Amino acid sequence: MNLQAIIVEDEAVSRDILRNYIGKYCPSVHVLGEASTIDEALVLIRKHKPDLVFLDVEMPFGNAFDLLDEVGDRDFETIFVTAYDHYAIEALNSHASYYLLKPISIDELIKAVDHVAEIKKKENELQDMVLSPRSSAVPGKITIPIQEGFEVLDVQDIVYAKADDNYTELYLSNGKRKVVSKTLKYFENILKGHSFARVHKSYLVNINCITRYIKGKGGSVQLSNGKEVMVSASKKKELLAYFQQ
Secondary structure, three states: OOEEEEEEOOOHHHHHHHHHHHHHHOOOEEEEEEEOOHHHHHHHHHHHOOOEEEEEOEEOOEEHHHHHHHHOOOOOEEEEEEOOHHHHHHHHHOOOOEEEEOOOOHHHHHHHHHHHHHHHHHHHHHHHHHHOOEEOOOOOEEEEEEOOEEEEEEHHHEEEEEEEOOEEEEEEOOOOEEEEOOOHHHHHHHOOOOOEEEEEOOEEEEHHHEEEEEOOOOOEEEEOOOOEEEOOHHHHHHHHHOOOO
16 A cells, blocks of 8 residues: 655654655655755645654654644654654554654565555545445445545435436535535445436436436436436336326
8 A cells, every 4th residue: 555654853864764764665655855854844744645654752942742732633654753752652542553763674664664554554444434425224224435524314314316427426405516426326226226217327216305206118207306317218117107006
């Protein structure tokens, strides 16, 4: 797994050594930037939002723990790099992923990076599970991913869904549109049992939102939001079955 990283180290020689080691022995790590002070580190962290920060403990005008206090809630992992072993307990209490002693052992550096990569991999797998569109444990709800996390939709608020290659456009009763990177077939499967019908290769409609059927070879349906959707001939019988006693 690739990791985006920042090096925070006040000594130029130590930065050079660590950067060179990373470049030579840890090809999965891309160094986004380097900082020699707490203020510089804060700017880089807030700008780049890294996966990993290599953090020297002792710096001018403060230390690593002051920096972490300034950052507050964080979603990056930390590898402490220091010449002193008496910070180990504090590092542990600060949820450090690894603790490297100077001079840096290449084997320990590789082990530390592999450890962080495994942590991030598990986090991503869990996040993918949660953020994938899926039926919620709460009846009548589904979740769809958004940039900040996921959004919970009431199934009955979905008027219809339209295929757009490997994406699906969800049209809601409040007039909003949601675009999700899943196929229409995917939504057809997760919305089974919620009164949705595939009326066309490109459309999945909420049966409860149909206000009118217009006759034809396949015909068409008018929905509660005014949208008229064509019904393919092969789907006509299945659709009309919903309205037969």
